[in-house]
Amino acid sequence: MATLLEVRSLTTEFVTRGGVVRAVDGVSWDVAEGETVALVGESGCGKSVSALSVMRLVAAPAGRIVSGQVFFKGRDLLALSEEEMRRVRGREIAMVFQEPMTSLNPVLTIGRQLTEGLEIHLGMTRGGARQRAVEVLATVGIPDAARRLSQYPHQFSGGMRQRIMIAAALACNPALILADEPTTALDVTIQAQILELMRDLSRRFGVAMLIITHNLGVVARYADRVNVMYAGRIVERGSARDLYRRPRHPYTLGLLRSVPRLDEPRRARLQPIEGQPPDLTRLGPGCAFAPRCTFRVERCRVERPVLAPADGEGHVTACWEAARVAGAPALA
């Protein structure tokens, strides 16, 4: 598959009271046409800021894309004018957020929110846009779509609102959808519905998908490839299968060990990653994960590891001790 989106050495910083935070630190990743890629990591690791940077929606003046390129269909989005970028957003790349209630306008009907983009981006007439809106609402499983166009967001449940967000994202037939924790606010049975829906739609319409999540189960079920982020950097990347079966970074291994699994016998004790996530204003020269790492050696404190090939096609890890990680059992 051809590369659709390629992020190269992207760095995004925020000015905070504690100092400058490099939320995304020289990160490179890509998404092929029709592919589902996951960005996984814990709060503050830079996964959401990565997506916002692609959309050029990082809030100025505190936040700023410092360097890097974002090639989408061969064009560098970071070099576009604001006017040109507006034509990309929603039209070619759409975004779905965690909390639909905060991304839907509470005083506009669902119909208006769906047709607005169609009229602006595709130059559709009111009637045409309305018809398309009914069509996409039906596609995402909202019954009685024509009548519901005149309703407001608060008249829908959380799951239904997320369906509406997905309908809005799909409306202009984008090539890529960035979904930032799309099911985190939803109940587990509704989460299953929404994820099945997204997978089905991505297959049916060939939309590529970037799923941002902290849920390792969601990643395992839906992603083709996975990027694991920690403290603003990608620490491991590979096919979902390689990454889960042969984790080569101590952080990935630690995450997999720390979650209880329903398909395995109950363990006597969970195995957390000890310590706390680092303060991004005070990162040292070495590996950001070193203070919490059980594989740590002296070199980790002074020299930052770079991504290097591990076993498996396209499998890379940023760890000096990757060979030892490879020999570690799935559970200690």
Add this chain to the structure above:
Amino acid sequence: MTDNGALLEVRNLVKHFHVGGGLFGGAPGVVRAVDGVSFAIRRGETLGLVGESGCGKTTTGRCILQLERPTSGEIVFDGQNLTKLDDAGLRRVRRRMQVIFQDPYSSLNPRMTIGQILAEPLVVHGLVPDRAAREARVGELLRHVGLLPQHAHRYPHELSGGQRQRVGIARALAMEPALIVCDEPVSALDVSIQAQIVNLLEDLQRQFGLTYLFVAHDLSVVRHISDRVAVMYLGKIVEIAGRQALYEDPLHPYTRALLSAVPIPDPDVEARRVHVVLGGEVPSPLNPPAGCVFHPRCPIAVDRCRSEVPVLREVKPGHWAACLLA
């Protein structure tokens, strides 16, 4: 389900909220948040209470703590019927029932240091009147939850999410409770930190002989920490059993659907799994369906599920389910 070793017994708990009919209109109605719930928790046991948002699990916890007055039903804690106690009596009992909330940040006063937050209840309840002894007690509490004595001088915003939840736990421990209602205590925390807090809760339970009601929606975490598990749907318990029985041999179709919906962090396992994806959504508790409340979404419902209300019955020893077909 009477049990003599029970620390807490909930009998036919009902909590209805009246809505609408006010200044801003809306048809008046009754939300049946908790609709006839009974269970018991033995001393030193952890009962997991799971279900989706709006199923009444949090309201059940709040009724037990007497933060909500039940519409009807009884709550017997350590032999005392809380629904019959006066305010003074309730205050004495309440000290021994503590709560840990989901979001430690919103439950800690941002203007107080951690030391002040932990010392306050000791003063209010007159547990440790002496100042020096109180400081020592605060240090001890911090140690119990894996923090350092110097954390007493910090403010909540200076701590990470996991550390703040440790403070929330220390504050509950300060009262030397018998029962702690843990309301989604790890769901706001990062994955790697969740396991730290779960381990801490287990350690403290052993050390202090605590009894937990563990309210959560994460079925994997609930299986890990609970001895027994109750599943709620639309204000009712639909299944309650020992951990192993519930997870390995679920009898209620809702429990089965919930378990099937949990993604397993393993692509190979996921590729082989058959998922029961439930259609529809949880109906409004303002107007619950007739018959079995689950029948509109149930994959195996038959005609009589539409009219006949299933009672929670003991299908196998110690394993109760409210399903006509179980």
